[in-house]
Amino acid sequence: MRKVITYGTYDLLHYGHVKLLQRARALGDYLIVGLSTDEFNWNEKHKKCYFSYEERKSLLEALRYVDLVIPEQSWDQKISDVKEFRADVFVMGDDWEGKFDFLKDYCEVVYLPRTPEISTTQIKKDLGEKKNG
Numbered sequence: 771m772r773k774v775i776t777y778g779t780y781d782l783l784h785y786g787h788v789k790l791l792q793r794a795r796a797l798g799d800y801l802i803v804g805l806s807t808d809e810f811n812w813n814e815k816h817k818k819c820y821f822s823y824e825e826r827k828s829l830l831e832a833l834r835y836v837d838l839v840i841p842e843q844s845w846d847q848k849i850s851d852v853k854e855f856r857a858d859v860f861v862m863g864d865d866w867e868g869k870f871d872f873l874k875d876y877c878e879v880v881y882l883p884r885t886p887e888i889s890t891t892q893i894k895k896d897l898g899e900k901k902n903g
Contacts, residue, residue: 772798775857775877777842779806781819783829786885793882794861795835802855803830804842814845852876 776794780787780803795801806815808823819826823841830836840851852860852873860873864881873879 771800772859773800773802773855773857774798774859774861775802775804775852775855776861777804777806777848779811779815779817779819780826780830781821783826788833788835789885790861790863790882791830791833791835797859797861797880800837801835802838802840802851802857803836804847804851805830805839806842810843848873849876 774794774797776791778787791801791803805823805827808819811817811819821829827839830839838855840855848860848870849872851857853876857877859878859880860870860876861880861882862870863884865884867881870879
C-alpha cells in the first residue's frame with residue numbers, strides 16, 4: 771500500500787482544496803491529512819480560523835479522498851509523522867515549492883499546482899467586501 775501525507779489548515783473548505791486532495795490521493799492508496807490545530811494556527815501561523823479544528827476535521831473526514839486526519843501541532847512534526855505512518859509520498863501545494871525538500875531523505879516529495887482562481891484568503895476578502903459594500 772502506497773501512503774501519501776499532506777498538511778494544511780483547510781478552513782472554508784473549497785473546490786481548490788478538494789482538487790488538491792483528489793490529486794494527492796491519486797498518488798497512492800491511502801491519504802493522511804495533517805490538519806493544523808486551532809492553537810497551532812493562532813500561535814505559529816498567526817491566523818484565526820472560521821471553523822474549529824473539530825469542524826474542519828469532520829469536513830475532511832467526509833471527503834472520499836481522505837483516509838485519516840491527524841492533528842498538526844508544530845512545524846517540526848513532519849519527519850516523525852512520515853516515519854510513524856510510513857508515508858511513501860509527501861504532498862504540498864506548489865506555493866511551498868522547495869520548503870520541504872529535507873523530507874526527500876524519508877520519502878518522495880511532490881509539489882502540486884494550486885487551483886489559481888480560488889483561495890481561502892480570497893474568499894474571506896470577497897466576503898468582507900460584500901459585507902461592507
